[in-house]
Amino acid sequence: MSKSIDWKNLSFSYTKTDYNIRCYYRDGKWGELEVSSSENIDLHIAATCLHYGQEAFEGLKAFKGKDGKIRIFRLDENAKRMVRSAEGIMMQPIPVEIFEAAVIKAVKMNLEWVPPYESGASLYIRPLLIGTGPKVGVAPADEYLLLVFVTPVGPYFKEGFRLTNVAVMHNFDRAAPNGTGHIKVGGNYAASLKAGAISKEKGYSTTLYLDSKEKKYIDECGPANFFGIKNGVYITPESKSILPSITNMSLIQLAQDLGIKAERRPIPIEELAELSEAGACGTAAVITPIGWVDDLDTGTSYQVTRGDVPGPITTNLYNTLRAIQYGDIEDKHGWIKFVE
Numbered sequence: 455m456s457k458s459i460d461w462k463n464l465s466f467s468y469t470k471t472d473y474n475i476r477c478y479y480r481d482g483k484w485g486e487l488e489v490s491s492s493e494n495i496d497l498h499i500a501a502t503c504l505h506y507g508q509e510a511f512e513g514l515k516a517f518k519g520k521d522g523k524i525r526i527f528r529l530d531e532n533a534k535r536m537v538r539s540a541e542g543i544m545m546q547p548i549p550v551e552i553f554e555a556a557v558i559k560a561v562k563m564n565l566e567w568v569p570p571y572e573s574g575a576s577l578y579i580r581p582l583l584i585g586t587g588p589k590v591g592v593a594p595a596d597e598y599l600l601l602v603f604v605t606p607v608g609p610y611f612k613e614g615f616r617l618t619n620v621a622v623m624h625n626f627d628r629a630a631p632n633g634t635g636h637i638k639v640g641g642n643y644a645a646s647l648k649a650g651a652i653s654k655e656k657g658y659s660t661t662l663y664l665d666s667k668e669k670k671y672i673d674e675c676g677p678a679n680f681f682g683i684k685n686g687v688y689i690t691p692e693s694k695s696i697l698p699s700i701t702n703m704s705l706i707q708l709a710q711d712l713g714i715k716a717e718r719r720p721i722p723i724e725e726l727a728e729l730s731e732a733g734a735c736g737t738a739a740v741i742t743p744i745g746w747v748d749d750l751d752t753g754t755s756y757q758v759t760r761g762d763v764p765g766p767i768t769t770n771l772y773n774t775l776r777a778i779q780y781g782d783i784e785d786k787h788g789w790i791k792f793v794e
């Protein structure tokens with residue numbers, strides 16, 4: 455049974471569900487998973503997450519198939535990335551098994567909130583790890599909390615699978631070259647809020663960031679990686695300051711499965727002029743096809759998808775990815791974890 459809500463018109467926003475999962479690290483060890491129906495947590499006023507940004511999060515999705523089964527996409531990869539994020543800002547890493555058990559439990563406890571197959575919506579799973587122990591000097595906490603909540607969602611960008619435009623602004627950086635751009639920590643997102651708001655005010659979906667050092671190469675696209683199609687080849691930026699997207703990694707594999715060559719390499723902004731298709735990809739964004747990239751500082755506009763509908767390779771990749779996620783085609787690579 456699913457709840458009676460308008461699944462087809464869900465946006466990417468918070469809806470209260472029934473339960474969330476918590477697991478505490480205290481006295482040098484992780485405790486048992488706890489189930490809570492409260493939307494609040496009790497925090498020490500000197501917790502390091504509040505003062506010094508000791509916070510990392512993940513985003514993954516569960517999908518209900520035609521067969522009624524619930525599938526979580528690439529749970530193991532999100533678990534591993536959470537470990538890397540924790541290590542990057544000196545938090546106690548959450549063991550992969552505990553992360554996976556907490557995510558599965560969060561879905562199981564909220565089965566009625568998994569959108570039905572026909573809706574095209576999904577259950578977004580948001581695990582977060584925070585430093586809860588008190589410190590006043592700048593130092594890592596001694597205590598941590600893993601929290602997992604779920605919420606049903608529709609498309610991140612309101613256009614869904616339709617062309618959208620993005621803005622380049624040279625005077626904003628999301629992450630420093632040797633900073634924390636490659637891990638999923640809250641501070642990166644705080645750093646992106648202003649550029650994001652300006653982009654939206656000017657009518658764009660999000661900001662396409664250039665590399666912070668030289669302002670020459672494409673980095674990533676708001677809360678998503680960037681890819682383009684050039685002469686039939688899938689190209690995506692190589693950079694130390696972008697988040698290694700699990701969706702992008704999957705699309706590279708799917709492109710290769712479809713006989714499309716894939717390259718990860720630095721992409722100079724001028725090369726946008728040579729693309730026939732482009733998109734932003736991520737768990738929330740899925741694939742959001744990009745029509746135009748406007749460089750607001752140089753005044754140059756690049757049409758990165760030729761025509762006014764998503765390109766054929768982008769569409770093929772999108773359909774293949776979604777078909778795996780909803781169980782419509784075989785999961786050849788073992789990306790799906792069933793919630794039994």
Ligand code: PLP
Binds near residue numbers: 679699701736737
């Ligand atoms: N880049 C950033 C900055 C993100 O926040 C996300 C979202 O997780 C992505 C890329 C896409 O990563 P993934 O495909 O693993 O969701």
Ligand code: COI
Binds near residue numbers: 737739
């Ligand atoms: C995701 O795609 O899961 C993300 O984390 C993006 C998010 C910042 C909304």
